[in-house]
Amino acid sequence: MKKTEISSEVQAFSTEAEAWFAENTPAYPDFMLPLTFMEVGTDQQFDFLRDWQRKVYEAGFLGAAWPKAYGGGGLSQAHQDAATAVMRKRKVPIMLNAIGLGWAGPLILDMGTEAHKQKYIKNILSAEDMWCQGFSEPEHGSDLGNAQLSAVKDGDEYVLNGSKIWTTHGHYAKYMILLARTNPSSANKYAGLSFFLAPMKIDGIETHKIRKLTGEHGFTQTFFTNARIPADGLMGAEGQGWKVAMQTLMYERNAKGGQAGGTFITENDPLEILELARMAKRGGEPVLKDPIIREKLVEFMIDAQAFRLNAARAQIPPLNQDCPQAIPLMSKLIHTEYTRRINEFALSLQGAKAGYYVGEPNAIDDGYWHRGYLNAFSATIGGGTSQIQRNIIGEHALGLPKTR
Amino acid sequence: MSQFGQIGFTEEQIDVLNGAETFCRDHAPIGTVRALITSDLGYDDKVWAQIGALGWLGIAIPETYGGLGLSLTEVVPVCEQMGRRMMASPFLSTSLAAQALIVGGTLAQKSKILPQIAQGKAASLALSERNQAWDLTRCDVQARRTQGGYVLTGTKTLVLDLEAAEWIIVSANLDQKACLFIVEKEQILETAMRREILIDETKRGWEWVLDGTEITEEACLDKSKMDAAFKHIHLTATLLFAAELTGGAQACIDYTVEYLNTRKQFDKLIGSFQALKHPVVDAFVEYQKARSLLYMAAFNFYKPEQGEVATRMAFVQADKTLSFAADRSIQFHGGFGFTYDCDAHLYRRRAIFNTSQYGDRHYHKTKLADLLL
Numbered sequence: 052m053k054k055t056e057i058s059s060e061v062q063a064f065s066t067e068a069e070a071w072f073a074e075n076t077p078a079y080p081d082f083m084l085p086l087t088f089m090e091v092g093t094d095q096q097f098d099f100l101r102d103w104q105r106k107v108y109e110a111g112f113l114g115a116a117w118p119k120a121y122g123g124g125g126l127s128q129a130h131q132d133a134a135t136a137v138m139r140k141r142k143v144p145i146m147l148n149a150i151g152l153g154w155a156g157p158l159i160l161d162m163g164t165e166a167h168k169q170k171y172i173k174n175i176l177s178a179e180d181m182w183c184q185g186f187s188e189p190e191h192g193s194d195l196g197n198a199q200l201s202a203v204k205d206g207d208e209y210v211l212n213g214s215k216i217w218t219t220h221g222h223y224a225k226y227m228i229l230l231a232r233t234n235p236s237s238a239n240k241y242a243g244l245s246f247f248l249a250p251m252k253i254d255g256i257e258t259h260k261i262r263k264l265t266g267e268h269g270f271t272q273t274f275f276t277n278a279r280i281p282a283d284g285l286m287g288a289e290g291q292g293w294k295v296a297m298q299t300l301m302y303e304r305n306a307k308g309g310q311a312g313g314t315f316i317t318e319n320d321p322l323e324i325l326e327l328a329r330m331a332k333r334g335g336e337p338v339l340k341d342p343i344i345r346e347k348l349v350e351f352m353i354d355a356q357a358f359r360l361n362a363a364r365a366q367i368p369p370l371n372q373d374c375p376q377a378i379p380l381m382s383k384l385i386h387t388e389y390t391r392r393i394n395e396f397a398l399s400l401q402g403a404k405a406g407y408y409v410g411e412p413n414a415i416d417d418g419y420w421h422r423g424y425l426n427a428f429s430a431t432i433g434g435g436t437s438q439i440q441r442n443i444i445g446e447h448a449l450g451l452p453k454t455r
Numbered sequence: 456m457s458q459f460g461q462i463g464f465t466e467e468q469i470d471v472l473n474g475a476e477t478f479c480r481d482h483a484p485i486g487t488v489r490a491l492i493t494s495d496l497g498y499d500d501k502v503w504a505q506i507g508a509l510g511w512l513g514i515a516i517p518e519t520y521g522g523l524g525l526s527l528t529e530v531v532p533v534c535e536q537m538g539r540r541m542m543a544s545p546f547l548s549t550s551l552a553a554q555a556l557i558v559g560g561t562l563a564q565k566s567k568i569l570p571q572i573a574q575g576k577a578a579s580l581a582l583s584e585r586n587q588a589w590d591l592t593r594c595d596v597q598a599r600r601t602q603g604g605y606v607l608t609g610t611k612t613l614v615l616d617l618e619a620a621e622w623i624i625v626s627a628n629l630d631q632k633a634c635l636f637i638v639e640k641e642q643i644l645e646t647a648m649r650r651e652i653l654i655d656e657t658k659r660g661w662e663w664v665l666d667g668t669e670i671t672e673e674a675c676l677d678k679s680k681m682d683a684a685f686k687h688i689h690l691t692a693t694l695l696f697a698a699e700l701t702g703g704a705q706a707c708i709d710y711t712v713e714y715l716n717t718r719k720q721f722d723k724l725i726g727s728f729q730a731l732k733h734p735v736v737d738a739f740v741e742y743q744k745a746r747s748l749l750y751m752a753a754f755n756f757y758k759p760e761q762g763e764v765a766t767r768m769a770f771v772q773a774d775k776t777l778s779f780a781a782d783r784s785i786q787f788h789g790g791f792g793f794t795y796d797c798d799a800h801l802y803r804r805r806a807i808f809n810t811s812q813y814g815d816r817h818y819h820k821t822k823l824a825d826l827l828l
């Protein structure tokens with residue numbers, strides 16, 4: 052097929068998506084929707100988003116590039132990207148089953164068996180089967196390579212003992228991607244790890260909901276007590292768990308492609324704060340007259356402009372020859388810290404009303420900024436904390452010695 | 456956000472960037488930079504001649520006046536790379552003077568001077584005065600009409616590269632309004648010049664007593680273009696100083712990282728201590744933002760509103776970045792950081808100087824607030 056033919060097909064698909072989302076995007080419900088998949092806190096939110104994901108999938112705009120044989124659309128990645136772009140542009144509600152769509156699914160398609168693909172892929176797309184990620188442990192978070200949950204082979208099963216924590220969707224999930232220790236006496240900590248696709252709804256696995264700082268529930272601590280999982284869930288060989296885990300992070304950073312599509316995080320205009328600032332008053336005067344507030348707002352505008360431009364400059368090789376990997380490596384840090392700081396600043400624009408919280412009718416924007424600030428930490432902590440990001444940038448982009 | 460413009464580049468800009476990167480690296484190793492600090496002239500006239508021969512002074516001069524007919528978009532990488540190596544030369548002053556003429560000069564002035572600048576002759580601007588504080592149109596120096604010309608009275612300060620310049624473009628009040636005049640080298644009395652002591656020792660600045668300087672009618676720039684000329688000078692200087700600062704930030708971070716990778720304490724490389732590692736990473740993150748903003752400003756400089764916003768943003772970020780990077784560089788070199796031998800202070804001094812001349816980040820943020828809020 053010639054390139055122009057592909058793109059006109061993609062164009063048509065995009066137009067189709069535009070029309071479908073214009074018609075079918077649900078009205079905003081009378082409860083607050085989560086901004087990210089990590090924020091799903093109530094059954095109401097869960098049910099709403101699960102229905103929505105199923106509808107998008109059934110309309111053909113999710114998993115469009117995944118193979119038809121397993122429930123995908125059998126089209127090109129460009130098709131899916133076009134549909135995702137429409138979703139992003141229209142700010143439709145997020146796709147709920149993020150770990151399935153973004154991590155587990157691509158991994159299964161890459162290295163799973165035929166049976167895995169038949170069993171898992173379609174239900175990931177329809178949100179019939181929710182997935183979660185069991186990496187962090189109570190004693191080992193940033194030091195993920197030190198994970199200790201034990202997996203001991205017994206016939207055609209592995210027996211699991213230990214605990215995972217901060218498991219997003221742990222309570223709802225039918226399956227987990229799991230990092231466990233199969234060899235406690237390996238020479239280095241990484242070599243003792245293995246990676247599994249594990250069922251959650253079995254004897255010996257219990258999830259305990261954890262209440263987040265927002266007061267909602269979101270993630271769980273997951274306890275494993277002699278839980279037996281089928282050995283055919285092992286991905287790669289025993290001892291290759293770290294490598295496989297790093298591969299899932301590649302999907303996460305979208306460096307490898309292969310995600311099912313859709314958005315897992317609502318991307319807000321980085322400067323929507325200006326609306327708030329224009330309305331805000333202090334002592335009867337517009338806050339926009341306050342030189343300190345003005346300076347702050349300008350700083351945010353420069354930052355917002357800078358990270359937008361960084362992304363663009365990363366696509367211009369002659370303008371980043373000195374360190375081509377620098378911009379991609381730092382984008383999580385820049386983005387998440389910006390979000391945290393600007394939400395925090397938004398509170399200071401609200402005067403006494405900053406003392407309200409979500410649910411209070413007198414709260415500005417229904418407490419949107421309060422919730423935004425508290426939830427912003429999900430991204431500055433989850434997926435590798437900002438401090439760990441600085442280690443990574445220092446070590447990988449600047450060549451500084453490792454911190455131990 | 457789209458009103459702020461996109462980043463982009465031109466093929467010519469990349470050619471200039473690659474050329475300047477090599478040239479400045481090869482001709483301004485730190486030993487040379489330090490040797491020139493102690494020299495009278497302050498720069499190497501052989502290297503200056505080479506810069507002329509490379510045609511860089513003519514990059515933004517129209518072809519009709521003997522230049523390459525490109526724009527400041529392509530001058531930015533030169534200043535960036537010169538700033539990175541702290542290469543001393545009258546390049547920035549000359550470029551600014553040429554821009555003043557391009558926007559404010561008469562046809563005769565442009566025809567006479569621009570081709571010579573494009574060939575490598577130096578020029579400069581004399582705008583600063585003791586009471587001026589960044590408002591270029593506030594002058595105490597007076598121009599009085601005489602028969603056939605003007606006579607100037609008053610004193611200019613911080614005149615960069617006065618000794619090197621063939622022409623100096625001087626601001627003075629004429630009929631209560633700031634106006635620009637060209638003074639030629641021969642008209643400057645040696646006794647009227649005093650070299651000032653600058654914090655950035657790679658630069659040369661002068662106090663210049665103009666009293667009694669007589670110039671002809673033809674030495675006055677086009678009076679109808681003065682508003683545009685002052686604004687253009689201000690923004691061009693902001694852009695080019697931002698480029699120097701951004702290049703300097705890159706070098707300063709490299710210099711600091713090298714020390715963190717070699718110095719040991721407590722049997723460990725000090726770069727493994729996060730109290731040092733993380734601030735250096737922060738400086739590096741800010742530098743990457745600064746470079747994106749700089750090249751966006753270079754690309755959009757000539758767009759009416761966008762150009763001004765982009766330029767001021769680039770400056771704010773460049774000032775913030777090098778000021779922070781160099782400050783921490785001094786600290787992270789320990790006792791050695793407190794010595795004249797450590798290069799960290801050279802970067803810190805550069806940042807202080809460059810942010811002192813046409814406005815610092817606070818000033819530009821105030822201007823941005825007026826433009827954006």
Ligand SMILES: Cc1cc2nc3c(=O)[nH]c(=O)nc-3n(C[C@H](O)[C@H](O)[C@H](O)COP(=O)(O)OP(=O)(O)OC[C@H]3O[C@@H](n4cnc5c(N)ncnc54)[C@H](O)[C@@H]3O)c2cc1C
Nearest residue numbers: 089184185186187192193217218219429432433434436438
């Ligand atoms: C909203 C949310 C959702 C999450 N979802 C999941 C999930 O689905 N599955 C999952 O497996 N995990 C999940 N996590 C866990 C997350 O990956 C970990 O919280 C994170 O990696 C940090 O680990 P920790 O909580 O053990 O903190 P610690 O590692 O104990 O860190 C404590 C503090 O020490 C700092 N620190 C630690 N090591 C270093 C170092 N070397 N240098 C400098 N500072 C350091 C950290 O930055 C932090 O500030 C989630 C977390 C959040 C907040």
